[in-house]
Amino acid sequence: MSNKNQDNEILLMKGNEAIAHAAIRCGCDGYFGYPITPQSEIMETLMDLEPWNTTGMVVLQAESETSSINMVYGAAGCGKKAMTSSSSPGISLMQEGMSYLAAAELPCVIVNVMRGGPGLGTIQPSQADYFQTVKGGGHGDYKVITLAPASVQEMADHTVMAFELAFKYRTPAMVLVDGIIGQMMEKVILPPYKPRWTEEEIKKNTPWATLGKSADRGPNIINSLRLEAYEMEELNNTLQGRYREIEKNEVIFEEINCEDADYLLVAFGISARICQKTVELARMEGIKVGLIRPITLFPFPTQVLKQYAEKVKGMLSIEMNAGQMVEDIRLAVNGRVPVEFYGRMGGIVPSPNEVFEALKTKLIK
Amino acid sequence: MNIADIINPANLVYEKTKVMNDTPMHYCPGCSHGVVHKLIGEVISEMDMQDKTIAIAPVGCAVFAYKYLDIDWQQAAHGRAPALATAVKRLLPDRLVFTYQGDGDLAAIGTAETIHACNRGENIAIIFINNGIYGMTGGQMAPTTLIGMKSSTSPAGRTVPLAGNPLDITKLLAQLDGVCYAARHAVHTVAAVRKTKKAIQLAFENSMNNKGTSIVEVVSTCSSGWKMTPADSNDWMVENMFPAYPMGDLKNE
Numbered sequence: 001m002s003n004k005n006q007d008n009e010i011l012l013m014k015g016n017e018a019i020a021h022a023a024i025r026c027g028c029d030g031y032f033g034y035p036i037t038p039q040s041e042i043m044e045t046l047m048d049l050e051p052w053n054t055t056g057m058v059v060l061q062a063e064s065e066t067s068s069i070n071m072v073y074g075a076a077g078c079g080k081k082a083m084t085s086s087s088s089p090g091i092s093l094m095q096e097g098m099s100y101l102a103a104a105e106l107p108c109v110i111v112n113v114m115r116g117g118p119g120l121g122t123i124q125p126s127q128a129d130y131f132q133t134v135k136g137g138g139h140g141d142y143k144v145i146t147l148a149p150a151s152v153q154e155m156a157d158h159t160v161m162a163f164e165l166a167f168k169y170r171t172p173a174m175v176l177v178d179g180i181i182g183q184m185m186e187k188v189i190l191p192p193y194k195p196r197w198t199e200e201e202i203k204k205n206t207p208w209a210t211l212g213k214s215a216d217r218g219p220n221i222i223n224s225l226r227l228e229a230y231e232m233e234e235l236n237n238t239l240q241g242r243y244r245e246i247e248k249n250e251v252i253f254e255e256i257n258c259e260d261a262d263y264l265l266v267a268f269g270i271s272a273r274i275c276q277k278t279v280e281l282a283r284m285e286g287i288k289v290g291l292i293r294p295i296t297l298f299p300f301p302t303q304v305l306k307q308y309a310e311k312v313k314g315m316l317s318i319e320m321n322a323g324q325m326v327e328d329i330r331l332a333v334n335g336r337v338p339v340e341f342y343g344r345m346g347g348i349v350p351s352p353n354e355v356f357e358a359l360k361t362k363l364i365k
Numbered sequence: 366m367n368i369a370d371i372i373n374p375a376n377l378v379y380e381k382t383k384v385m386n387d388t389p390m391h392y393c394p395g396c397s398h399g400v401v402h403k404l405i406g407e408v409i410s411e412m413d414m415q416d417k418t419i420a421i422a423p424v425g426c427a428v429f430a431y432k433y434l435d436i437d438w439q440q441a442a443h444g445r446a447p448a449l450a451t452a453v454k455r456l457l458p459d460r461l462v463f464t465y466q467g468d469g470d471l472a473a474i475g476t477a478e479t480i481h482a483c484n485r486g487e488n489i490a491i492i493f494i495n496n497g498i499y500g501m502t503g504g505q506m507a508p509t510t511l512i513g514m515k516s517s518t519s520p521a522g523r524t525v526p527l528a529g530n531p532l533d534i535t536k537l538l539a540q541l542d543g544v545c546y547a548a549r550h551a552v553h554t555v556a557a558v559r560k561t562k563k564a565i566q567l568a569f570e571n572s573m574n575n576k577g578t579s580i581v582e583v584v585s586t587c588s589s590g591w592k593m594t595p596a597d598s599n600d601w602m603v604e605n606m607f608p609a610y611p612m613g614d615l616k617n618e
Contacts, residue, residue, distance in 0.1 A: 067448040222439040
């Protein structure tokens with residue numbers, strides 16, 4: 001498929017393909033990746049579209065995920081819009097690099113199309129990397145801005161948004177999605193073309209970038225080493241300050257049928273799509289159920305959940321893992337109402353009826 | 366007599382390159398890093414590339430290389446410098462891009478990044494300091510540690526059954542089609558320093574002429590890690606390191 005479709009033309013494609021198209025269109029400078037199911041279509045699509053012949057974007061298949069994330073570091077250090085993508089085991093390999101990127105204050109985009117784990121696990125879809133993503137993952141105190149798309153359209157939109165947020169806060173941003181959204185085909189309107197930054201724009205937008213030391217400035221050094229403890233604490237304070245700003249400014253969530261709800265389902269990604277159907281099933285039986293869909297997982301919609309805890313009788317977190325996001329919901333709700341969990345693991349996708357049963361047995365009783 | 370009386374044009378026989386700043390170096394007496402840093406600074410200055418150079422610093426003693434040369438630097442995770450350099454050079458093809466790595470960084474933890482960057486023929490230069498030991502962490506065994514050589518993790522001397530043979534990675538890299546230039550030098554004598562400088566210059570020119578990957582190995586001393594005086598270290602290096610890592614071009618295409 002060509003990347004030169006008309007603006008606002010409705011196309012049918014996989015979520016993974018939408019990410020590749022969106023990356024080219026939003027002026028991404030470089031993609032570095034390593035094949036792994038269920039996200040290989042991202043690099044395959046990029047290689048097929050050959051953006052080096054159109055926008056000049058570099059696409060390179062690296063020898064490992066370790067190398068990919070470090071290529072991203074090198075590119076980001078030059079003020080370039082760089083990205084990589086992988087799936088759970090590969091993302092584990094990237095954690096060292098993500099910690100370095102966060103510490104060196106480098107903006108970049110990482111896509112994780114999650115599959116079931118632990119270990120080599122399965123290629124079936126999962127949401128089991130929530131903890132790894134929003135609690136740090138690598139060593140040291142750092143956070144990664146995390147967007148959780150629930151449709152092919154959002155795969156495209158969140159790729160663009162992830163770059164914007166990453167550069168706004170000089171920090172890595174992740175698109176965290178399950179294998180279903182990556183693999184399924186839906187209609188999508190691709191984002192409009194934005195040219196890649198020129199070197200003058202890079203100098204203006206990222207004055208810290210290593211482009212070669214010109215006579216008008218000292219050396220630019222991309223670095224995460226602070227041997228002196230007080231300097232290291234200062235860097236930590238800078239990072240933590242930025243994370244607090246992100247928490248203040250960038251929370252995004254969706255509310256579905258929440259106004260009159262007695263019970264709330266809380267779910268992200270494909271689980272939220274399943275829960276939408278559960279909300280319908282429950283309301284057909286006269287049970288007032290709403291759905292909160294966190295779109296940013298970091299920053300987490302803590303305040304909105306706290307407010308709903310004053311209005312509803314209970315919340316149920318639906319996740320394709322052993323219960324991870326539920327901990328953040330409980331922290332937000334702080335014991336005001338019961339917060340229960342229902343999930344499936346290892347690549348099993350719960351059905352809307354299954355979720356409805358869980359709601360009845362765990363919360364409504 | 367003050368310093369201005371000593372340093373005047375009539376007396377000036379040597380001037381430090383301006384690419385090198387006056388920050389006091391943290392390197393131990395007798396260490397080869399300082400000389401190699403100076404040579405890099407001189408070559409960048411003579412090629413007039415200060416504003417077009419992006420260097421990648423390793424993890425190891427040379428992690429602080431960015432303190433001493435006034436060029437743009439990126440400090441890499443341990444062993445990953447060639448991956449960073451790959452991306453930098455591909456996105457900025459008109460720049461001079463080089464990595465500066467020790468034997469642990471390049472030949473142990475970063476072996477995959479090194480081999481694959483070389484195999485792709487990335488248009489970068491790799492300056493490889495081989496002193497057969499981990500200096501920064503306190504003298505542990507490196508992949509290039511010689512048989513019988515003592516280190517803090519081979520206190521009775523390296524043996525083949527326990528640790529295998531020393532890895533001659535430059536010889537290995539020279540086999541790859543992506544490598545256009547592989548050479549091995551040292552900086553223990555004035556003549557050797559001059560040869561090393563020429564090798565660095567050729568490697569940098571290759572990067573600018575997009576000829577492929579160049580690797581310049583500098584067989585080096587680590588007086589602290591070897592637990593010898595600087596003078597003894599040089600003698601020991603000539604006697605023991607040179608037979609295992611012979612000087613000269615391994616490849617020049």
